[in-house]
Amino acid sequence: NAGVTQTPKFRILKIGQSMTLQCAQDMNHNYMYWYRQDPGMGLKLIYYSVGAGITDKGEVPNGYNVSRSTTEDFPLRLELAAPSQTSVYFCASSYGLEGAIGPGELFFGEGSRLTVL
Amino acid sequence: LAKTTQPISMDSYEGQEVNITCSHNNIATNDYITWYQQFPSQGPRFIIQGYKTKVTNEVASLFIPADRKSSTLSLPRVSLSDTAVYYCLVGGLWGGATNKLIFGTGTLLAVQP
Numbered sequence: 001n002a003g004v005t006q007t008p009k010f011r012i013l014k015i016g017q018s019m020t021l022q023c024a025q026d027m028n029h030n031y032m033y034w035y036r037q038d039p040g041m042g043l044k045l046i047y048y049s050v051g052a053g054i055t056d057k058g059e060v061p062n063g064y065n066v067s068r069s070t071t072e073d074f075p076l077r078l079e080l081a082a083p084s085q086t087s088v089y090f091c092a093s094s095y096g097l098e099g100a101i102g103p104g105e106l107f108f109g110e111g112s113r114l115t116v117l
Numbered sequence: 118l119a120k121t122t123q124p125i126s127m128d129s130y131e132g133q134e135v136n137i138t139c140s141h142n143n144i145a146t147n148d149y150i151t152w153y154q155q156f157p158s159q160g161p162r163f164i165i166q167g168y169k170t171k172v173t174n175e176v177a178s179l180f181i182p183a184d185r186k187s188s189t190l191s192l193p194r195v196s197l198s199d200t201a202v203y204y205c206l207v208g209g210l211w212g213g214a215t216n217k218l219i220f221g222t223g224t225l226l227a228v229q230p
Contacts, residue, residue, distance in 0.1 A: 033218065042204065043161070043220040058217055090160045106153070106218065108160025 002026050006091050006109035013081040013116045021076040021112050023091030031094045032074040033106070034058075034066065036087040043090065049074055081116045088113050121205045121221035130229050135192045137224050139205030142186050150181060150188045151206045155223070161204060164190065192226075200228045 007022045025032065030051045035043040035058075045058030049068040063085060065077040074093075078085060089112045095104040122140040129135045141150070149168050153161035165172055167179040167188070178191040192199060202223040 035220070042202075042222045045217060045219050048217065056217075059219060088158075092160070105151075105163040105166070106161070108162070111158070111160055 004091055004093055004107050004109035006089075006112050008112060009110065010113045011115070013078075013114065015081060015083065015116060017081050018077070018079050019081070019114075021078070021089055021091075021114070023074045023076065023109060024072050025074075025091075025093040025107070026072065027093060027107065028071060029093035029095055029107070030071065032068065033092040033094075034064075034074070034076045035090045035092065036060065036085075037090060037111075038087050046076065046089075078114075083116050086114060086116045120219075121207055123203075123205055123221055123224045125222065126225040126227065128227050128229065129195055131196055132194050135195050135199075135226060135228075137190045137192075137203050137205075137226065138187055139190070139221070140187045141205070141207045144185050144207055148207045150179065150185075151208070152177070152179065152188075152190045153204045153206060153220075155202045155204065161220075164203075195226075195228050197228050197230060200226060202226070 004025045033048040034046040037043045044060045046060055046064050047058055047066040049055045052068050052071050055066050055068055068074050091109045092106045094106045149166055151166040152164040154164050155161040165174055165177045165179045167181055169181050172179045180189040202225050204220050204223045206218055206220055208218040
């Protein structure tokens with residue numbers, strides 16, 4: 001298993017450009033998450049999904065959009081990039097078995113480092 | 118949503134036991150407590166998870182008092198390679214707002230030789 005795969009690993013955008021960060025997991029996890037981490041700071045939840053077709057906002061959703069058309073993929077769309085979106089973006093997934101009562105272990109990707117100039 | 122509070126940083130020496138405490142005063146009945154470790158330029162890595170009392174695995178122990186308003190991660194005999202940021206995360210049952218697994222600010226543990 002590859003686990004959680006994020007692409008691209010690095011990207012430089014100009015202000016106003018748009019792009020999509022890709023995230024794929026091969027562990028058949030129901031739950032997927034997008035976090036951003038600014039230099040020297042903690043992780044902030046952007047969006048999360050509890051299954052295909054279901055997404056919800058996290059702490060800092062403005063300027064981002066997500067979709068979840070399949071169990072495996074959870075892309076993050078940045079529209080009209082701004083310098084404030086310069087950050088490292090982490091995708092994560094976890095089990096969501098029916099009847100489970102704990103959040104289980106979050107499996108993280110290696111991150112996508114985005115710079116907006 | 119339970120908010121967590123941790124010390125910003127801690128120092129230790131190799132071979133010592135380190136205890137990092139997390140406060141979560143408004144933890145919900147269905148919330149679990151999970152700890153993660155993060156090295157620079159990497160995603161966080163799961164350490165341990167618990168609901169109440171004590172949980173132990175091969176790398177750490179987690180102590181949770183009866184009122185569950187705090188928790189303590191215990192790392193036995195730390196080494197230089199344990200220098201990292203440690204996050205306490207509170208969340209629980211699937212369904213509803215508890216799925217928002219929100220990280221706190223983390224504790225930077227610096228282990229000295």
